[in-house]
Amino acid sequence: MSKKDENPQLPHNSDLVLAAGKVVLDEPQMWGKGIVKEFKECILGHWWEEMINFNFKTIAVTLFLFIAVISPTLTFGAVYGKSTGNAIGAIETMLGTAWVGIAYSIFGGMPLCVIGSTGPVLAFTTALYDISSGLDVPFLTFYAWTSIWLVAYCFICAFFDMTRYVRLATRFLDEIFALLIVAIFVLNAVGSPFSTTGLLRYLDPNHKSHQAYEDDPNYNYLTSAFLSIILGFGTCWFIFFLRGFKFSPFCCNQGIRTSIHDFAVVVSVITFTLIKELGYSEVPTERLNVPTSFETTYQCCDASCNTQWPVDCPGQAERFGTRPWMANFGDLNGKGWVPIMAAGPAILAFVLIYLDNGITWHLINHKHNKLEHGEAYNYDLMLSGFFQVVNGCLGLPWLVASTVPCIIHLNALAETDKDGHILSVQETRLTLLGSHLLVGLSILATNVLELIPLPVLYGVFLFMGLSSLPKIQFWNRFLMFFEQPAMYPSYPFTEWMKAKRIHMYTCIQIFFFGLVFFVQNYKKIAIAFPLMTLLCIPARLYLLPRIFENWELCVLDDEDDIIEEWVTAKEESIRNFQAKTEGADVSTAGGNSEMDMDDDDDDAQKV
Incomplete structure (x- = not known):
């Protein structure tokens, strides 16, 4: 020896x-080769299979995803209205979400990703509105020119395979970003210290939901607040309760238990809506703020539509009309250099969209999720750029991959063991297509959406956040x-x-x-x-x-x-x-x- x-x-x-422990970049797919490769793998390779991948779960996930999408869409729409002087509002947000979601479900490379409004993009759009006000240039004109530069950056990035740098975002950043978005969902559901949204905010006597009844002697804000809190937390608890049936010994067979699990969100929303309407109809609670007609939000004082009715013309009895859908690229207020100057803010917008999309895509395509139909970072970034420029020209919000809805969508389509480990995922385009078709149809049926109490939807938000935490x-x-x-x-x-x-x-x-x-x-x-x-x-x-x-x-x-x-x-x-x-x-x-x-x-x- x-x-x-x-x-x-x-x-x-x-x-x-x-x-x-080392982070290594993939080999570059330059000069558009990455786009072509991803198109062949994801579109030509699996498109038809994903379009016909239908079963009972598909219906449940479609309805759940519609509920998960429509509420934040309307909520973001209301905030966009306040942040942009009604240049972008609820109807614009609903329309943008509907058409982009439908288009992405058909042409997108990674159909498990859900496209929607996000807080960071809203914050950036607000900053862009402040910049346009400082420049004394109409916001929608500046927004449109920024979108033109933005799509150019997206195309260049995808063409030269710069999305491979997203792989540098390891679990370290992925989880920081995921926990940030989850925290936003949970805080906004329970009661955010940074806004007036959330269930516990109803305990504030000055909350906006109580102001409409301040002259009603029979109205008690605490009664409304406590009912709202019960509806919200009750909805969240009931979803978890129903989903727990999947691995329980109760009910007749595994098929029924799985169906209860899959339809848990829909059943919970309907149940607590009925509890409110049948048991406590005399107690008012906050409802979704939905638009009453299909028209742009901004109302004009005159034909130029540079002033808003009735804010800028309080003595005028009626509005002249609403703003046109297409932005006026030439309305620069004599500042011909603004289209070039817009390239600067567009760089920051690109970085935001690159990260918002890229990190979410990276989270969804992580190997432990066991997806088999491939990745399409370059192709989808190019597609995202196209969506942004169309929305920018029409005065619709920029939309990106929304982290929590994406995770929820993935988990809803996944088969898991009792410990929550993913065994397989039903990769389909139908859930994304169906849910966003419903968003589009809801524009024509806003009276139905008004039946759902907002606290019930806060309960769904809370579930979406809490159910993502253990993962x-x-x-x-x-x-x-x-x-x-x-x-x-x-x-x-x-x-x-x-x-x-x-x-x-x-x-x-x-x-x-x-x-x-x-x-x-x-x-x-x-x-x-x-x-x-x-x-x-x-x-x-x-x-x-x-x-x-x-x-x-x-x-x-x-x-x-x-x-x-x-x-x-x-x-x-x-x-x-x-x-x-x-x-x-x-x-x-x-x-x-x-x-x-x-x-x-x-x-x-x-x-």
């Missing part, structure tokens, strides 16, 4: 898988601060890393989450949100490798197949070490959850 064999040593953790590893690591170490959930990092190292990584992630959250919610600097989000990528690439070893970043942040490769190599190295050591128990050493892998000496001692 050689001297080396007489003193066997475990290999260092960092040497087990050389690529562990975010960042959230689970945050909870570990309050858990007994012996009861930590089973992850590769809890098996092989010290708790203090895991907590250090989580603290760094919390710090960057706090920065992004603060910038996103502080209106004066909200326009910098995309740049702050982008800052997380170099932090992962250059800061974290200085603090953590590559194997630690691997088990915390790498792709699942790389993590599995490292764990397999680690267990194999331990077995080889034990084979050379007297009295080694080969059957148990590989699963020792208390093993500290900081260095080779500690490994040897614990074996």
Whole structure:
């Protein structure tokens, strides 16, 4: 036996898988090759299969997705109206969401992604409105010229395969972004400190929902508030209750249990709407603010339509009309340089849309979701640019992949085990197509939407946020601060890393989450949100490798197949070490959850 064999040593953790913890860019598909490749794979390869992939689940998910889309669409529409002087309003938001969703469901490369309004895009549009006001240029004209530059940037980026840089956004950024969007949903449902929305806001006697009844002596705002809170939290609880039937022993068979699970949201919304209408019809609650007619929101004082009725002409009895659908590109108020100047804000808009889309696509296409029909980053970015320029010219809001609805859509179409692990996903275009057709039809049937109490939809929002939390590893690591170490959930990092190292990584992630959250919610600097989000990528690439070893970043942040490769190599190295050591128990050493892998000496001692 050689001297080396007489003193066997475990290999260092960092040497087990050389690529562990490293972020590597894909080979570039330049000059439009990426667009062509993705079109062939996603459209020519799977389009027909996805268009006929219909079953009972498809109906349930379509109705659920409609509910998940229509409420934020109307809510964002109302906020757009306030933020843009009614240049963009509820009807524009509904129309934009409907046609873009239908078009994307037919022509898009990744049909599980849901296109809609998002808070960051709304904040940027508000900033763009303030810029146009400062320039004394009509907002819709400036908005349209910015959209022209935006589509050019999207086409250039897709043509040169610059979307491959989205792969630099590892789980570190993905989960910060996902938790940010989930936090927005939960806060807006419960009661956001940054706005007047949410169930607990009804306890405020000055809430806007109470103002319409301030002259009614029989109206009690607390009665309305408590009923609203019960409706909201009750809706959320009932959804979770019904979805729990899937793996319960109750009901006749698995088919019925699965149907109850799939229709949980629809049944819950109908149930609590009926409870309100049949049991407490005399108690008023807030309703969706839906448009009463199909016309543009902005009402004009005169033929030029540069002044808004009745704000700018209070003495005028009737409006002259509404704004035309198409923006006037030549209405520059004598400032011919504005179309060129719009290229600057368009760069920030592009960064925002690039990140909003890219990170959401990255989350949806993560390997643990087991999607099989391929990715289409370049093709879909080009398509997204086309959607933005059409919406910009028509005075409709820019729409991007909306993170929480995308995650909810994916999970609703997935088959999971009792622990929530995805086994397979029904990849179909029909749910996206059907739900957005319903959004379009609802423009003609707004009286039906008014029947649904807004607190019930807040309950759906709360469910969407809470149901997404357990799937975010960042959230689970945050909870570990309050858990007994012996009861930590089973992850590769809890098996092989010290708790203090895991907590250090989580603290760094919390710090960057706090920065992004603060910038996103502080209106004066909200326009910098995309740049702050982008800052997380170099932090992962250059800061974290200085603090953590590559194997630690691997088990915390790498792709699942790389993590599995490292764990397999680690267990194999331990077995080889034990084979050379007297009295080694080969059957148990590989699963020792208390093993500290900081260095080779500690490994040897614990074996």
